[in-house]
Amino acid sequence: MYQEVNAYCKEKGVVLVAVSKTKSVEEILEKYDQGQRIFGENRVQELLEKKEALPKDIEWHMIGKLQRNKVKYIVPFIDLIHSVDSNRLLNEIQKETAKIAGKTSVLLQLKIARESTKSGMNKQEILSIISEYIAGNYPNIVIKGLMGMASFVEDTKLIKAEFIELQTLYDEIKTIDGLNHSFDIKSMGMSQDYQLAVDTGSNMVRIGSLLFGKR
Ligand SMILES: *Cc1c(COP(=O)(O)O)cnc(C)c1O
Numbered sequence: 001m002y003q004e005v006n007a008y009c010k011e012k013g014v015v016l017v018a019v020s021k022t023k024s025v026e027e028i029l030e031k032y033d034q035g036q037r038i039f040g041e042n043r044v045q046e047l048l049e050k051k052e053a054l055p056k057d058i059e060w061h062m063i064g065k066l067q068r069n070k071v072k073y074i075v076p077f078i079d080l081i082h083s084v085d086s087n088r089l090l091n092e093i094q095k096e097t098a099k100i101a102g103k104t105s106v107l108l109q110l111k112i113a114r115e116s117t118k119s120g121m122n123k124q125e126i127l128s129i130i131s132e133y134i135a136g137n138y139p140n141i142v143i144k145g146l147m148g149m150a151s152f153v154e155d156t157k158l159i160k161a162e163f164i165e166l167q168t169l170y171d172e173i174k175t176i177d178g179l180n181h182s183f184d185i186k187s188m189g190m191s192q193d194y195q196l197a198v199d200t201g202s203n204m205v206r207i208g209s210l211l212f213g214k215r
Contacts (some may be wrong), residue, residue: 002034002211005194009205012198017061017187019208021046022215025053031211032058040082040206044070051077063147063206065119068092072099081106082147082187082206085119087129090138097140104140107147107187110169112162114151123169134178145185145204146170150193159193163200170201 002018009016017040020028028039032055041047042064051060059079066074066083071092074081084090084106097104108129111120121129126146133143148166150159170186173179189197191210198205209215 002031002036005207005211006035008195014198014202015185015204017063017204017206018211019063019190019206020050020212021064021208023212025050027212028054038079040208042083044073048073061206072096075102075104076100078104080144080185083107083109083119085109085111085121087125087132090129090141094138094141102140103142105142105144105182107145107185108143109147109149110166112148112150112165114158114162118149118151120148126169127173130173130176130179134176142180142182144182145187146173147187149190150188150197152192156193156196160196160200163188163193163197163202167201 006016017038018031018036019040021042028050037057038059038061040061040063047060060077062074062078062081063083066081066089068089075093075096081104093104093106108126109120110126111118111122146166146169150162166186166188173183185204186202187204187206188202189205191207194205194207
């Protein structure tokens with residue numbers, strides 16, 4: 001399945017994040033040997049262990065709920081944090097990244113799913129972070145775009161409407177003066193809905209079970 005999904009993403013100009021949570025180092029290496037270099041994890045401890053054991057040219061993405069007290073362990077190496085779901089978390093990332101005089105790339109997670117269990121910010125919270133960012137309040141952070149997780153339902157109309165919500169906010173943010181050009185990622189779409197997500201504007205998909213098998 002990897003080759004098909006990878007070919008699809010290449011053709012569409014979409015970045016494929018292989019979601020390797022719960023999968024072994026050997027299973028990750030198998031995909032690495034097929035050419036995959038971007039892997040997504042959702043737990044800090046698991047991510048740190050795998051990073052140690054795997055080739056250094058892997059690009060690691062944090063895609064899961066991130067606790068503030070764990071931020072310091074990942075900012076030295078993480079390539080992208082998809083799951084910024086509060087300004088308190090962003091403040092912590094800023095603080096820890098400043099300590100090492102680095103830069104951390106992040107996406108702001110928009111809550112698009114109707115399910116209360118899914119995290120993310122609303123539009124107003126995101127717009128307020130963007131205006132603080134433009135004002136220079138996050139000097140060690142690069143906000144690269146938005147991330148969203150659609151409802152886990154069969155109803156493709158609902159899923160599509162949720163993806164459109166993210167695309168619409170993205171378009172609105174792009175019109176704001178003073179935003180740098182690096183704001184260009186829309187991370188949406190998983191095994192069940194990635195094609196729908198890409199058709200609706202996604203340019204980064206996070207795919208796990210379709211590539212690695214069921215968890
Ligand atoms: C697990 C996970 C995925 C991948 O889900 P699959 O259905 O296995 O493709 C994508 N995004 C996030 C945030 C996840 O936690």
